[in-house]
Amino acid sequence: MSATAMGAAPGPSGLPRLLAGLDPRGATMTHADHVRVHGELPRSSPRQLIEAVEMSGLRGRGGADFPTAVKLRSMAGGGRRATLIVNGSETEPASAKDRLLLTRLPHLVLDGAVLAASAVGAGTVIVKLGEHSREAVRAIEGAIPVRPAEPVDLHLAVGPDGYVTGEETAVVQYLNRGVAKPTFVPPLPFQRGYRGHPTLVQNPETLAQLALIARYGARWFRELGSEADPGSALVTISGAVSAPGVYELAFGTSMTDLLAAAGGASEPLQALLVGGYFGTWVQASRAFALRLSREELRSVGCALGSGVLIALGERACGLHESATVIEYLASQSAGQCGPCAYGLPAIAESVRALADGVAHERERERVLRWCAQVRGRGACHHPDGAVRFVESALSVFGAELEWHRRQRCTAPPVGLPLAPGGAAGPLPAAARR
Amino acid sequence: MSDRLRVNPITCEAHGLCAELLPELIRLDDWGYPIIDQAEVPPELLELARKAVDACPTLALALERAPAAERPGAPGPPRLPRIP
Ligand SMILES: Cc1cc2nc3c(=O)[nH]c(=O)nc-3n(C[C@H](O)[C@H](O)[C@H](O)COP(=O)(O)O)c2cc1C
Ligand code: SF4
Ligand code: SF4
Numbered sequence: 001m002s003a004t005a006m007g008a009a010p011g012p013s014g015l016p017r018l019l020a021g022l023d024p025r026g027a028t029m030t031h032a033d034h035v036r037v038h039g040e041l042p043r044s045s046p047r048q049l050i051e052a053v054e055m056s057g058l059r060g061r062g063g064a065d066f067p068t069a070v071k072l073r074s075m076a077g078g079g080r081r082a083t084l085i086v087n088g089s090e091t092e093p094a095s096a097k098d099r100l101l102l103t104r105l106p107h108l109v110l111d112g113a114v115l116a117a118s119a120v121g122a123g124t125v126i127v128k129l130g131e132h133s134r135e136a137v138r139a140i141e142g143a144i145p146v147r148p149a150e151p152v153d154l155h156l157a158v159g160p161d162g163y164v165t166g167e168e169t170a171v172v173q174y175l176n177r178g179v180a181k182p183t184f185v186p187p188l189p190f191q192r193g194y195r196g197h198p199t200l201v202q203n204p205e206t207l208a209q210l211a212l213i214a215r216y217g218a219r220w221f222r223e224l225g226s227e228a229d230p231g232s233a234l235v236t237i238s239g240a241v242s243a244p245g246v247y248e249l250a251f252g253t254s255m256t257d258l259l260a261a262a263g264g265a266s267e268p269l270q271a272l273l274v275g276g277y278f279g280t281w282v283q284a285s286r287a288f289a290l291r292l293s294r295e296e297l298r299s300v301g302c303a304l305g306s307g308v309l310i311a312l313g314e315r316a317c318g319l320h321e322s323a324t325v326i327e328y329l330a331s332q333s334a335g336q337c338g339p340c341a342y343g344l345p346a347i348a349e350s351v352r353a354l355a356d357g358v359a360h361e362r363e364r365e366r367v368l369r370w371c372a373q374v375r376g377r378g379a380c381h382h383p384d385g386a387v388r389f390v391e392s393a394l395s396v397f398g399a400e401l402e403w404h405r406r407q408r409c410t411a412p413p414v415g416l417p418l419a420p421g422g423a424a425g426p427l428p429a430a431a432r433r
Numbered sequence: 434m435s436d437r438l439r440v441n442p443i444t445c446e447a448h449g450l451c452a453e454l455l456p457e458l459i460r461l462d463d464w465g466y467p468i469i470d471q472a473e474v475p476p477e478l479l480e481l482a483r484k485a486v487d488a489c490p491t492l493a494l495a496l497e498r499a500p501a502a503e504r505p506g507a508p509g510p511p512r513l514p515r516i517p
Contacts, residue, residue, distance in 0.1 A: 184441045337442035338466035346463075373462045379443050 009039055011216030013223070017232050018208050019248045022104055028139045031146050034107040041111055042214050046076070046119040053210060055218035057230045062087055062166075062203030063278065063306040065294070068210065071200060072120055074190045078198035080123035084152075085175070085194065085201045086113050088129045088136060089159070089166030092276045093328075093417035094308045097234035098204045100246045102129070102136035105208070106143035110154065112207025115214050117152045120200055124153050128171050130161045132421035161420045163277075163332035167380045168201040170334070181334040182380035203306070205234055225251030229293045233307055237262040239414065240269060240313035255290045259311065267313040271396055275305030277325050278385025280392035281318065301392065310416070317411035319355035319400055322393035326351050328418045329386040340383040343374035347390055354394075357404040364394060364401060437472040437497050438482060445493035454485040467494070 012020055021029060021037035029037075044052075054069035075082060086109060090098040101109050113125045127140050137158055144154045157175055164170055165180040172193045174180040193199025202210075209231065213221050222230040229251035235258065238244040242263030249258060255272070259265055269284040280302045282290070290296050297303055312318060330344035350367045353359035360366075371387035378384070394401075438458060440451075447465035457478055459467045474482045474496065486494050 184443050338445065338447055338464055339442060339462060342464040342466075343462070370463070373468065377440075377442055377462075377466070377468070379441070 009042075009215050011212070011220035011223075015224070015232060015250065016248050017212060017224075018101065018105070018108065018205070018234060026104070028103060028142065029105050029107065031107050031143070034105070034111075038108070038111075038212070038215060041114065044214060046121070049115060049119040049214055050076070052213050052218045056213045056221040057218075058206065058209055058213060058221070060203055061205035061209070061233065061306060063092075063276075065303060065305075068202070068206055071190065071202070072116065075120035075122070075198055075200045078120055078122060078190075080121060081195070081197040082120060082122035083124045083126060083194040083197060083199045084113055084117040084120070084122045085168075085171055085189075085199060086125065086127040086204055086207060087166060087168060087171055087201050088127055088133065088140075088204050089171065089420075090133065090306075091130060091161065091163050091166035091420045092278075092306055092308055093419055093422040094236060094238055094276055094310055095306050096236045096421075097246045097307055099133050099136050099421065100234070101204050101208055102127075102133065103139045106136075106139045107147070108208045108211050109204045110140075110143060110147060111214075112204075112209070112211035113202075114147075114150055114152055114154075116200065116202060116207060116210055122152065122198075122200065124155065124194075126155045126157050126175060126194070128157045128159060128175065130165065130420055131158055132161045132419070163329065163420075164334050164380060164382050167382070169380065171201060172199060181336060182382075184379045205307075226293060228295060233292070233304065235292075235304075235307045235309055237309045237311070238417075239273075239309075239311035240266050240316075241311050242266045249292060251292050253292045255287050255292070258292060258309065265311060265313075267315065269311050270314045270316070271312045271318055273308075273310040273312065274302040276308035276310075277329055277389060278381075279303070279305050279308065280388060281312075281322070281396040282392075283396055284312075312414070315411060316414045317355070317400075317409050318393065318397035319351075319404060320409065320411065321414060321416055322390070322397065323348070323352040323355040324413065324416060324418070326386060326390050326393075329382070329389070333382060334380075337378045337383075339374045339377040343370055344383060344386055346370060347374070347387070351390060351393070354401055355404060355409070357406070357408065359405075364398075367394065436474045436479060436482070438469050438474055438486075439472065439495050439497050440467050440469060441493045441495070442466070444491045445489075446491050448490055450488045450490065451485045451494050454488055455481050458482070459485070 050072045058068045060066045088102050117125050140156050159174045160180050167182045169183040170180050172189050173183050189199040225231050232248050232250050236246050247261045271281050272287040327348045330348040333340045335341045347370050374383045452459045452461045
């Protein structure tokens with residue numbers, strides 16, 4: 001099957017899409033196998049590709065959920081010195097989807113990178129990975145040399161780990177000056193980025209989706225999902241489920257089916273953390289009624305973010321787990337901005353005191369006041385994500401605060417991952433569906 | 434188009450001068466860093482705002498002309514409704 005014009009090839013129906021042809025034993029797909037599954041790289045004009053991406057409704061999968069076509073258009077006219085960065089940092093500890101794509105299906109991601117770079121006229125692609133992603137580094141190192149002559153230069157860069165190193169201005173500053181910390185914006189990367197030139201930063205899954213849209217067209221992309229939430233998404237499910245891993249699911253899938261894809265709950269659940277450590281807790285009873293759609297998730301204050309879902313069993317203590325997460329997020333502040341560097345540790349200390357039942361009478365109010373103070377006052381959105389998480393924890397587990405004051409909580413910690421690449425240790429063995 | 438106050442949180446060192454000079458628009462948080470409650474500067478406070486900007490020892494405080502509208506590719510998580 002080979003495609004010469006946009007959307008000329010009939011696309012696979014149903015799922016899997018991104019994960020089509022994935023080797024269940026964990027091998028990296030070769031370029032030849034990749035071409036056998038998806039066909040050659042389609043040749044289409046920049047205008048055609050950007051229009052197809054626009055019609056598809058594709059949004060960024062790195063967490064910000066921003067329309068990809070708008071980003072592509074903002075870059076158009078950047079010239080050959082413009083750069084596309086594949087942001088494969090995946091610093092969210094409970095996320096494994098980008099590593100899965102980069103390690104097992106590197107050519108799908110590189111296809112998307114080459115196509116997007118060509119569409120905006122950029123001459124360079126840099127795949128930026130974190131040190132924790134050793135298998136992904138090896139796969140990309142192996143994949144770059146075997147690609148046929150490309151219209152762009154492909155490079156690999158490996159940077160330090162740490163939650164905020166994946167933020168796009170931190171990625172750009174790392175590549176420019178070796179400092180993996182966010183910068184004050186503007187200028188945003190698309191205005192002045194790598195080496196001072198316009199730079200497009202995209203998540204690997206976004207690019208993999210783009211590679212499929214370029215081949216099979218926007219209409220095919222919209223065959224799954226809904227008008228408002230088209231297509232499929234990779235979701236990393238962990239916690240109290242029987243088969244934690246990365247699953248490709250259509251938007252609109254019910255939360256119950258989502259959990260079923262991961263083998264179902266391994267014990268009765270009390271809550272789900274939707275969207276990772278920048279995400280929000282939702283009571284299990286409410287979560288089961290939800291579908292994977294932006295509108296439904298927003299109705300309970302959630303967003304899918306980078307597609308991370310953690311199931312919390314009934315025996316666990318949501319307050320103590322939340323204290324662990326906010327302590328981690330506070331420790332990950334780049335230490336550059338007062339509200340983040342001082343505010344997050346103060347909030348973390350209070351949340352821990354609340355969980356331990358040793359807090360002052362009005363500690364909860366103080367934490368909420370600090371959250372409101374800190375929001376929106378960092379150079380990057382790290383404090384915003386952190387306080388959103390804390391507010392949802394105090395709301396969902398708020399009823400337990402009083403109980404924690406009266407009685408010592410003995411629930412054992414569930415061992416949430418506290419370092420990038422921490423989800424289930426190595427890559428999940430199988431990505432089903 | 435109005436003039437808006439903005440702090441660069443990376444260069445701000447919590448000297449607090451700005452809040453002293455312009456308490457109408459700037460207060461300090463529990464750690465001494467400025468909170469700008471209302472970014473738009475009303476015309477009658479423009480002169481004072483300029484003074485505060487000039488007084489900031491680290492050039493962290495700025496008056497910007499353009500509205501800080503949504504820009505494509507803005508980093509970070511989407512803005513979400515507050516948790517009820
Ligand atoms: C603290 C922080 C950490 C982030 N880490 C990552 C990351 O590891 N990978 C990623 O793709 N995006 C991350 N982002 C989002 C990026 O800034 C950026 O929005 C994204 O890479 C853009 O790609 P997309 O439009 O394809 O989603 C992070 C954002 C913040 C605020
Ligand atoms: S807000 Fe926090 S993480 Fe972001 S740049 Fe400032 S100190 Fe660093
Ligand atoms: S005067 Fe400047 S450095 Fe001092 S608090 Fe205000 S903005 Fe920050």
